[in-house]
Amino acid sequence: MEPLNLTEARVLGTLMEKARTVPDTYPLSLNALVAGCNQRSSRDPVTNLSESEVQEALDGLKRRSLAFTARGSRVDRWEHNFQRAMVVPEQSAVLLGLLMLRGPQTPGELRIHSERWYKFADISSVEAFLDEMQSRTEEKGGPLVVQLPRAPGAREARWAHLLCGPVDVSNQADAPAAATVSSGGLAARVAALEAEVALLRAAVADIAGQLGLSLPGQTETNDRA
Structure with missing residues (x-):
């Protein structure tokens, strides 16, 4: 298989993580996937990837049959195909x-x-x-x-x-x-909560966008603009 670049590895790893840790919000929208890639916990190094960079990585993973879009959703949602593609x-x-x-x-x-x-x-x-x-x-x-x-x-x-x-x-x-x-239990719980909050925020933003609603704080920002 063609080697992955660092962004593709981060995107693929994030899809694999969220499929197991937050199945209720999986598959992931692009918005949620960007949040998952850039979260500050459970990541080394911490990244600041843009939507375009994550989308480009998804296209590369799709070309290798490592990721694909789920059907039946108004917004593209992505899931990994790692185990089948790599046979592990x-x-x-x-x-x-x-x-x-x-x-x-x-x-x-x-x-x-x-x-x-x-x-x-x-x-x-x-x-x-x-x-x-x-x-x-x-x-x-x-x-x-x-x-x-x-x-x-x-x-x-x-x-x-x-x-x-x-x-x-x-x-x-x-x-x-x-x-x-040494304190892995507490650190793991804090990291998990931070990751779930980021995903929930992204999911709420997706739903609000589909319904044409403004989230708290967005109205004030738009008014100033």
Whole structure:
């Protein structure tokens, strides 16, 4: 498959996340998808993508059969087709989605961050799926992840996805180790609430636009204009 660019990876990862964490508002409108891509929680790096950049990324994903528009809606709504296109199980898709959204992580971090996506039994089960994706044969498309050299002072090696092409592991060896999440439960809940609020705001804006209504605050802005 043609490697993804960074924007396509962020858009695809966001679709995969929202399909699992907020199914009631999925598939996503362009407006909601932009909000999801640019949210400040659960993202590394934080981005400020425009609608045109996200739309261009969606067109690229659609060309690769990784995303498509849902039927029966007055507004285009997008959903991913990652597992069918890449022929990977649910657990592998979850790990790849998290790596696309948060960057390189250790198996322990991946297990913590995946709680709202999929509950892995233990760290060894995460490592097993990572090992399987790293040893994927060329007949199946080749490896999907790579284990990075352990950073100085780090207890665990981090893993990175290969959906955007090969990773320069020599540079990664000198990168600082990702912070250990000691209060993962609270941080995950706060991040989830922030993400859901952003999506709900985008969904309300979509509905208001279809009905020709103004949201609170918009009337004052229009009056000043």
